[in-house]
Amino acid sequence: MDFSTFHYALGTTNAAKKSAVQLATGVEPICLSVPSCISDQPMTEEETITGAINRAKTVFTQIPNVDIGLGLEGGLMYDERFTQEWYLISICAAWNGMKLHVGKGLSFPIPKQAAERIQKENIELSTIIDEWSGIRNSNHQGGAYALLTEGRIRRADVFRDAVIAALTPYFSKLYV
Numbered sequence: 001m002d003f004s005t006f007h008y009a010l011g012t013t014n015a016a017k018k019s020a021v022q023l024a025t026g027v028e029p030i031c032l033s034v035p036s037c038i039s040d041q042p043m044t045e046e047e048t049i050t051g052a053i054n055r056a057k058t059v060f061t062q063i064p065n066v067d068i069g070l071g072l073e074g075g076l077m078y079d080e081r082f083t084q085e086w087y088l089i090s091i092c093a094a095w096n097g098m099k100l101h102v103g104k105g106l107s108f109p110i111p112k113q114a115a116e117r118i119q120k121e122n123i124e125l126s127t128i129i130d131e132w133s134g135i136r137n138s139n140h141q142g143g144a145y146a147l148l149t150e151g152r153i154r155r156a157d158v159f160r161d162a163v164i165a166a167l168t169p170y171f172s173k174l175y176v
């Protein structure tokens with residue numbers, strides 16, 4: 001599979017997400033900020049996937065001559081059943097005008113106090129991560145993953161895997 005043979009449009013100018021696409025495909029996507037049409041801080045997997053799909057489809061229609069539109073969306077979800085913990089998730093939607101694929105990156109437990117503050121104070125995760133890490137715009141850099149893992153995993157790494165998962169069905173003969 002050679003992902004670099006396609007042209008990609010990415011529905012954001014976020015540096016971590018752009019880097020993720022480059023890591024996954026080997027090429028630079030055309031970046032355009034498009035609305036996700038969901039809340040600024042998605043709190044369910046369904047909402048996060050919906051935002052990723054909205055961005056992928058919108059950017060595909062707005063940028064001419066690309067093969068695939070990509071929507072990358074971060075969000076939170078609560079695991080009621082097993083752990084009763086909140087998780088940070090990173091989703092990639094890919095749309096070629098005919099077929100949709102969705103890839104899910106690493107889901108990572110976040111501290112209880114972060115989830116509580118997001119709900120009580122009505123703030124976004126990035127506000128807390130910026131505060132805790134002392135880094136402005138942490139969501140364009142290593143993000144929560146880098147802070148929580150002390151640099152072992154960065155936001156771009158997680159989205160890279162989600163992008164590879166979403167693109168593989170377009171390229172691999174095994175999916176026909």
Ligand SMILES: O=P(O)(O)OP(=O)(O)OP(=O)(O)OC[C@H]1O[C@@H](n2cnc3c(O)ncnc32)[C@H](O)[C@@H]1O
Binds near residue numbers: 012
């Ligand atoms: O510029 P865009 O593409 O909108 O990217 P974003 O980081 O602002 O927004 P997302 O929709 O991907 O994520 C929803 C919210 O969760 C925050 N978030 C998600 N993952 C994060 C991470 O790893 N570190 C810090 N904040 C994160 C993010 O900053 C938003 O406040």
